Amino acid sequence: MWLHVVAHATKAVWEACRTHGFLGAVNHNVLAELSSRKPPRRPSRLATGCSRNTRLPNTKSTTMALPVVDLAPFLAGDDKAGAAHATATEAMREACRSHGFFRAINHGAAFFALPDEDKAKARPADGSEAPLPVGYARQPTHSADKNEYVLAFDPKLGFNVYPAQPAAFRSAVEECFVKLTELGLLIQEILNECMGLTPGFLRDFNGDRSFDFMVALRYFPATEEENNGISAHEDSNCITFVIQDGVGGLEVLKDGDWVPAEPVDWSIIVNIGDVIQVLSNNKLKSATHRVVRKPMHRHSLAFFFNIHGDKWIEPLPEFTTKVDEAPRYRGFKYKEYQQLRLRNKTHPPSRPEDVVHITHYAI
Ligand SMILES: O=C(O)CCC(=O)C(=O)O
Numbered sequence: 001m002w003l004h005v006v007a008h009a010t011k012a013v014w015e016a017c018r019t020h021g022f023l024g025a026v027n028h029n030v031l032a033e034l035s036s037r038k039p040p041r042r043p044s045r046l047a048t049g050c051s052r053n054t055r056l057p058n059t060k061s062t063t064m065a066l067p068v069v070d071l072a073p074f075l076a077g078d079d080k081a082g083a084a085h086a087t088a089t090e091a092m093r094e095a096c097r098s099h100g101f102f103r104a105i106n107h108g109a110a111f112f113a114l115p116d117e118d119k120a121k122a123r124p125a126d127g128s129e130a131p132l133p134v135g136y137a138r139q140p141t142h143s144a145d146k147n148e149y150v151l152a153f154d155p156k157l158g159f160n161v162y163p164a165q166p167a168a169f170r171s172a173v174e175e176c177f178v179k180l181t182e183l184g185l186l187i188q189e190i191l192n193e194c195m196g197l198t199p200g201f202l203r204d205f206n207g208d209r210s211f212d213f214m215v216a217l218r219y220f221p222a223t224e225e226e227n228n229g230i231s232a233h234e235d236s237n238c239i240t241f242v243i244q245d246g247v248g249g250l251e252v253l254k255d256g257d258w259v260p261a262e263p264v265d266w267s268i269i270v271n272i273g274d275v276i277q278v279l280s281n282n283k284l285k286s287a288t289h290r291v292v293r294k295p296m297h298r299h300s301l302a303f304f305f306n307i308h309g310d311k312w313i314e315p316l317p318e319f320t321t322k323v324d325e326a327p328r329y330r331g332f333k334y335k336e337y338q339q340l341r342l343r344n345k346t347h348p349p350s351r352p353e354d355v356v357h358i359t360h361y362a363i
C-alpha cells in the first residue's frame with residue numbers, strides 16, 4: 001500500500017494540513033525498508049471497537065474518507081516541475097491521515113512484556129543532557145494518560161539508553177530513526193512548497209536534527225471505569241509520524257467529531273504540529289488528537305520531526321506583513337515551549353485550563 005501523496009502531493013498536503021492537520025502518506029517506502037519486507041497480518045477488527053467507547057464522548061463510529069498522499073513521485077527522482085509532483089503536492093494539501101503497522105513495533109512489544117524491574121533498567125544515568133528524558137518511563141499515576149514508553153533521540157547523539165532485551169531493539173530504533181528522519185525531510189520539502197515558501201526555506205530554517213525524537217508506546221487495556229490513553233492534545237513539534245498496530249484507538253478531532261484513525265497496514269499517519277501552525281500564522285492546522293484505550297494492549301511508534309530548542313518561532317512574514325495580516329502568536333524560543341509541555345506531563349495540572357497549549361503564545 002502506497003501513499004497517494006506524490007502525484008497530488010503539494011496541493012493535497014496543503015489542503016490536508018489546512019483542513020485536518022492530519023494526512024496519510026502512502027508510497028513512503030519506509031515500512032517496507034524497515035521490516036523484513038513482508039507486511040504483518042492485521043488482527044481481525046475487534047468487535048468491541050468504537051461502539052464500546054462510551055466513556056469518552058463523541059467518537060464518530062464511521063470512518064471518514066481522508067486525503068491520502070502518494071510520495072512515489074518524490075521518491076522516484078522525477079522531474080520536479082512534472083505533473084506527478086504537482087498532483088502529489090496537491091494530494092498532500094488535501095491529505096489527512098492514515099495508519100501504520102510494522103514489524104519493528106514487535107521489538108517494542110517484546111520489551112514492554114518484560115517485568116517492571118527489567119524495564120526500569122532502561123533509564124538514563126543522572127546528568128543526561130538530552131533535551132527530554134530518554135529511555136523507559138510510565139506516565140505518573142496521577143496522570144490521566146495511561147501508557148508506558150521508551151523515548152530515543154538520534155542514536156548518533158549518544159543520549160539513548162537501550163534495554164538489554166530484546167536484542168534487536170537497538171538496531172530497530174537506529175534503523176527507524178534514519179528512515180523516519182529521511183521521511184521527515186521529504187515531507188518538510190513538500191510542506192515548504194505547500195506553504196509557498198522560497199525553495200529550501202524550511203530545510204535551512206530547520207536544519208538541525210538534534211531535537212527530533214521517537215517514542216515507542218504501549219497503552220494499557222481499558223478498564224470498565226476509564227479508557228483514556230492520551231488526552232486530547234496537539235503536538236508541539238513540526239511534523240509527527242505515527243505507526244500503529246492493529247488495535248486502533250487514535251482519534252482526530254475534525255469539525256467537532258472524534259474520527260478514528262483506523263489502522264491500515266503499511267501506512268504512516270502524518271500530522272502537523274504547533275511549530276508549523278505558528279510559522280504559517282494558523283494557515284496550517286496542528287491537529288487535535290487523542291488515544292482511546294481498547295480492551296487490549298496497543299503499541300504504537302511516534303516520531304517527532306522537531307526543531308532545535310534555540311530556534312525563535314514566530315509567524316513568518318509570508319503569512320503576516322507580506323499579506324497584511326496581524327501575527328496571531330508572539331515569538332518564543334522553542335525549548336521554552338517544549339519545557340512547558342513536558343511539565344504538563346510530569347506535573348499534570350489538576351485544572352484543565354492550566355494545561356499549556358500553543359494558545360499560551362496567542363496574541
Ligand atoms: O500512540 C499514538 O497513536 C499517538 C501518540 C501521540 O499522539 C503522542 O505521543 O503525541
Ligand SMILES: [Fe+2]
Binds near residue numbers: 233234235289
Ligand atoms: Fe500526539
